[in-house]
Every structure is written in C-alpha cells, then in structure tokens.
Amino acid sequence: MTLVVVRAAGLCTVQDLGRRGHMHEAVPPGGALVPELLVNANRAAGNHAGAPAVEVLGQLVVRATVNLVVASSEPRVLRAGEEMTVTSEPLRSAYLAIRGGIAAPRVLDGHGTLLCAGLGTPLRAGDALAAGDALDEFAPAPEPFAPAEVVHVLPGPDLDAFEAGALDQLTSAAYRVLPSSDRVGTRLAGPVLARRADYREVSRPMVRGALEVPRDGQPIVLGPEHPTTGGYPILAVIASAELGRFHAIRLGGAVRFAVASASR
Amino acid sequence: MLEWVALGDRAIRFARPVGISARAIVGVVRAWPGVVDVVVARQDIAAYFDREPALDAGRLASAIAALGSLPDAAEPVRDVELRVVYDGPDLDDVARATGLAVTEVQRLHASATYVVDTIGFAPGFAYLTGLDARLHLRRRATPRPRVPAGSLAIADAFTAVYPFDSPGGWHLIGRVIDTRMFDEHGALLQLGDRVRFVP
Numbered sequence: 001m002t003l004v005v006v007r008a009a010g011l012c013t014v015q016d017l018g019r020r021g022h023m024h025e026a027v028p029p030g031g032a033l034v035p036e037l038l039v040n041a042n043r044a045a046g047n048h049a050g051a052p053a054v055e056v057l058g059q060l061v062v063r064a065t066v067n068l069v070v071a072s073s074e075p076r077v078l079r080a081g082e083e084m085t086v087t088s089e090p091l092r093s094a095y096l097a098i099r100g101g102i103a104a105p106r107v108l109d110g111h112g113t114l115l116c117a118g119l120g121t122p123l124r125a126g127d128a129l130a131a132g133d134a135l136d137e138f139a140p141a142p143e144p145f146a147p148a149e150v151v152h153v154l155p156g157p158d159l160d161a162f163e164a165g166a167l168d169q170l171t172s173a174a175y176r177v178l179p180s181s182d183r184v185g186t187r188l189a190g191p192v193l194a195r196r197a198d199y200r201e202v203s204r205p206m207v208r209g210a211l212e213v214p215r216d217g218q219p220i221v222l223g224p225e226h227p228t229t230g231g232y233p234i235l236a237v238i239a240s241a242e243l244g245r246f247h248a249i250r251l252g253g254a255v256r257f258a259v260a261s262a263s264r
Numbered sequence: 265m266l267e268w269v270a271l272g273d274r275a276i277r278f279a280r281p282v283g284i285s286a287r288a289i290v291g292v293v294r295a296w297p298g299v300v301d302v303v304v305a306r307q308d309i310a311a312y313f314d315r316e317p318a319l320d321a322g323r324l325a326s327a328i329a330a331l332g333s334l335p336d337a338a339e340p341v342r343d344v345e346l347r348v349v350y351d352g353p354d355l356d357d358v359a360r361a362t363g364l365a366v367t368e369v370q371r372l373h374a375s376a377t378y379v380v381d382t383i384g385f386a387p388g389f390a391y392l393t394g395l396d397a398r399l400h401l402r403r404r405a406t407p408r409p410r411v412p413a414g415s416l417a418i419a420d421a422f423t424a425v426y427p428f429d430s431p432g433g434w435h436l437i438g439r440v441i442d443t444r445m446f447d448e449h450g451a452l453l454q455l456g457d458r459v460r461f462v463p
Contacts, residue, residue, distance in 0.1 A: 237272030
C-alpha cells in the first residue's frame with residue numbers, strides 16, 4: 001500500500017470514467033461526477049486519463065506509507081509519514097490521483113465504486129490505497145477548468161408533459177443547487193416548471209444530464225448513478241460537453257440555464 | 265409520428281416494437297455505429313452513443329423500422345428456476361385484497377412461467393410478466409423505506425425480486441433463497457429469460 005486514509009468526511013470513493021455496456025441490466029454508467037477534474041488529476045500525476053482516482057465530495061485526509069507522487073491539480077511528492085488533505089470546496093468534487101493510478105479491481109468493465117450496484121464501498125479511516133500501473137509518460141498537461149455559470153440544455157423529449165412556457169421558466173432565473181444532491185441526482189430549487197395535470201407517468205429510459213421534473217416542478221438533474229428508467233418527464237437534457245462543468249458547481253451554488261442553439 | 269426523439273445529444277429514444285424479443289433488439293442496437301448502451305423500457309427503447317449519433321436521421325429511422333421485423337435472438341431462451349419461500353409480510357393483505365386464500369395466492373404465483381420484460385429501477389431489478397390476472401394489485405399506498413434484498417414482490421401486472429435493500433412499494437409475498445440477484449458478474453436475470461419460482 002502507498003496511502004492510508006486518515007479521515008474521510010462526506011463521500012469519498014474510487015472512481016474512473018465509468019462503465020459502458022451494462023445499462024440494459026439497469027447498471028448506470030457511474031464514474032466521476034466531474035470527469036474533467038479526474039482526468040486533470042491523472043494527467044498531473046502522469047497517468048492515463050481514465051485511471052482510477054479518489055473522488056472527494058467533502059474532505060479526505062491521507063497519509064503516505066512510502067515516498068510517492070500524488071496529484072489533485074498539481075503533482076506533489078508526498079514523503080512517507082506525510083499527510084495530505086484534499087477538499088472539494090470551492091467546487092463540488094475534487095480528485096486525488098496517485099502516480100500509477102489507484103489499484104482497484106475491474107468489475108463489470110469498470111474500476112469505480114457504484115453504490116447502487118453494491119460495487120465498492122465509501123472510503124473510511126484506515127482503508128489502504130495501493131498504486132496501479134496506469135502510467136502514461138506522455139500524459140498531456142492538465143487543462144484549465146472552471147465550473148459553469150450558464151449551462152446549455154437541449155429541449156425535450158417530454159415537452160408535451162409540461163405547460164406551455166416551462167422552458168421559458170427554466171431559463172428565466174437562477175436555480176440553487178440543494179445540499180440534498182448526491183451522485184444519483186442534483187436537486188435544484190428555482191422557478192417552478194409546471195407539469196400538465198393530465199400527464200400520466202410511465203417508466204421510460206433515462207439519461208445522465210436529464211432534467212427530470214417531479215410534480216412539485218423542481219428539477220432533478222440525473223447524475224452518474226441515475227436509475228436507467230424513471231417515471232418523471234424530462235423537460236430538457238444538459239449538453240454533454242457541459243455536464244461536468246455543471247456538476248462542478250458547489251452545493252448551495254447557483255446555475256442558470258440557456259437553450260442551446262440548433263447549430264450547436 | 266416521429267420515429268425517434270433526441271434524449272440530449274448522446275442518446276435517442278424510440279417506440280419499442282411489439283412482439284419482438286428484447287434480447288434480440290439489444291443485440292442489434294448495440295451493433296449500430298457509436299452505440300455503447302441500450303435500455304429497454306416498457307414502451308420505449310433508448311440507444312446511447314459515445315459521440316453525437318453517427319447515423320443520420322434517415323438511416324436511424326430505417327434502422328429503427330428494421331427492428332420491427334427482427335427474428336428472435338439466435339441463442340435459445342434461458343430458463344431460470346428460483347427457489348423461494350412464500351412468507352412475505354404482505355401475503356395476508358394480498359389474500360384479502362384478491363379474495364383468495366393465502367395458499368391459493370402461493371399456488372397461482374408458483375404455477376406461472378414468467379418472462380423478463382424490462383430491467384430497471386435498480387441494477388438487476390427485472391420486471392417479470394406473466395402474473396396471473398387474479399393477482400394484479402396496485403402498489404401499496406405507502407412505500408416501505410426499506411425492502412430487504414431477495415424479497416419476492418408483486419405489483420400491477422408484474423412480479424419481481426428486489427436485488428438490493430431499497431425503498432419499495434410492491435407487495436412482498438416471499439423471498440428468494442440461496443441466490444443473489446446481482447453480483448460482480450452482473451444481473452442474474454437478463455431480458456427475455458423465462459423464470460419459474462419453486463417453493
């Protein structure tokens with residue numbers, strides 16, 4: 001082992017870029033909430049972009065048992081016995097990579113913890129993390145990253161479930177990211193997205209980034225561990241290129257939505 | 265009517281063809297260019313791409329139309345037997361609501377052969393069709409905050425086994441023994457499987 005968890009507050013899990021090819025058995029993709037930040041941590045550590053790293057939603061304190069290179073946004077040498085703290089603030093998540101990646105078993109075509117499928121467990125004090133062999137000597141430098149202030153959405157597909165003007169409501173004012181948000185969904189508070197009273201809920205396929213809307217009209221944005229099917233209608237879906245920057249907005253933060261132009 | 269609708273910029277949704285094997289559909293759709301995942305729901309199917317859908321609108325429409333005349337999957341349908349104990353906490357309620365004796369509820373449930381119609385809600389949660397119409401009941405008025413993994417349940421026209429501890433509003437009539445419904449190899453029950461419950 002190379003790192004020992006001293007303290008894990010919030011939710012700290014091993015993640016990669018998620019699983020593919022298992023949604024037909026209701027296994028969601030999972031993976032990092034903010035893939036860009038996991039990739040940056042890996043690049044800074046000299047790893048393959050999608051190597052397993054620790055996702056920190058809260059705070060993580062680790063202690064090195066040997067000298068090693070770790071990275072959150074920049075590489076750093078950690079001496080044996082030295083401690084390091086990784087905090088998700090001011091964003092919603094932060095990532096800790098070890099040079100070589102974290103050694104985690106590959107299960108169902110992925111290394112990440114997927115709580116809804118019983119794969120892996122949250123990190124706790126005393127857990128040991130070992131380095132893997134995911135080195136990439138040609139790893140490019142991390143890229144600049146900032147959370148979104150305005151997020152573009154593609155309207156639909158369930159526009160007929162809403163009163164006329166729901167999209168205008170969505171873009172009319174900022175929404176607040178509620179602290180009850182998790183990796184399943186990000187709960188938002190803001191202008192009510194009124195549903196038609198006669199809409200009959202039926203379980204339909206879901207997608208990461210969908211704004212599903214319960215009867216109360218407050219949208220939930222589906223995250224990496226979303227159920228593959230669900231009964232709430234989808235007003236719009238966040239543009240995939242902006243989903244990581246949306247998920248980087250800290251709990252309590254604000255976001256505005258805009259409709260993507262057709263040419264995007 | 266539209267042949268398909270966009271589900272964001274990386275997925276599409278279209279109507280599930282009636283009478284076609286879900287397993288065969290998954291196999292074919294996963295072979296479309298750029299498709300990495302497929303979800304089969306009761307009335308719809310979604311295809312998920314690793315980039316903007318590579319097929320243009322017209323080719324997508326014809327690929328979807330072709331699903332309607334798909335032959336069954338090449339491999340034979342799997343038969344799965346699950347050992348169960350009919351001792352669920354809602355057994356008496358189900359008997360009362362259906363006007364049947366508890367033993368008759370058990371007998372009806374165990375004498376049918378079911379088919380995995382969809383998998384959703386939670387990893388490996390298979391919606392089985394084939395439930396005797398006399399056992400069709402609406403969900404419980406108040407869902408339970410925690411249903412234990414392995415619980416055998418009925419609701420509406422379906423029966424299912426909860427793969428994980430989870431909240432749930434179905435009527436619990438028993439439990440599966442000696443079997444895990446989901447493990448590191450994935451879901452025990454797959455689309456199209458024929459399932460029997462053996463007391």
